[in-house]
Amino acid sequence: MCEDPDRHVLPEAEEAGLVRLESGRVALRHPLMPSAVYGSASFAARRVVHHLALAQVPSGDPDRRAWHMAAAKLVPDEAIAATLEETAGRPRRRGGDRVAAEALERAAELSPEGRQRARRLLDAIELAGRCPHAPHRVRTRLHPVRGPVPGTPRART
Structure with missing residues (x-):
């Protein structure tokens, strides 16, 4: 025994x-x-916790579900990135730019290289720029998008 x-x-x-x-x-x-x-805790232990937490989150709380799914993921996953981007829209509509920027930044991290990643990162940077006194800044640890992405604006005014 x-x-x-x-x-x-x-x-x-x-x-x-x-x-x-x-x-x-x-x-x-x-x-x-x-x-x-x-x-x-190790990533493996945190991942288990987030999967367990997902089982406890009510279906009527899509934002919490999205954050737990994102926290449990280490490699790009477009489906989770899209879900997190959708989650960012709710605080964004209420003027919660900092929270929306964090969600879009994590969505960019989970996006495969390319147009979606660049767009999400650009949106996160734009929203973070609206809250200069907030402690959150878009982290520079994101891998840069290589070269221009067709159809993506270079800068916004």
């Missing part, structure tokens, strides 16, 4: 004051703890 290697972890974490066990659930004691746990 194989012993569960994690059965001692929770009591030790509780003794250290990191967690509290309440009604069979683990409650983290500090509000920054979830971010620390998430940030230190």
Whole structure:
């Protein structure tokens, strides 16, 4: 019989004051703890969490579903990119330029090279430029689009 290697972890974490066990659930004691746990987890572990979260998201919440799908993806996926772009439209219509820029930036990251990627990135840059005091800036870690993309404007005024 194989012993569960994690059965001692929770009591030790509780003794250290990191967690509290309440009604069979683990409650983290500090509000920054979830971010620390998430940030230190491997991509594979985060991907599992996002897939599990997808199962819990109601069908009436397409934005949360899109963000979980995007967070669980590492390689380009046009279907998820298009879904995230659609998600960006909702805050954009309400004046939520920063949130829309973040969604479009992630959609560009998930887009295959080419016109769609360039358009989404250009839209993200344009929206981020409307909120100069916001902490979000379109990250430069996106791979540049090589050469001009036919049909894509070079600059917007």
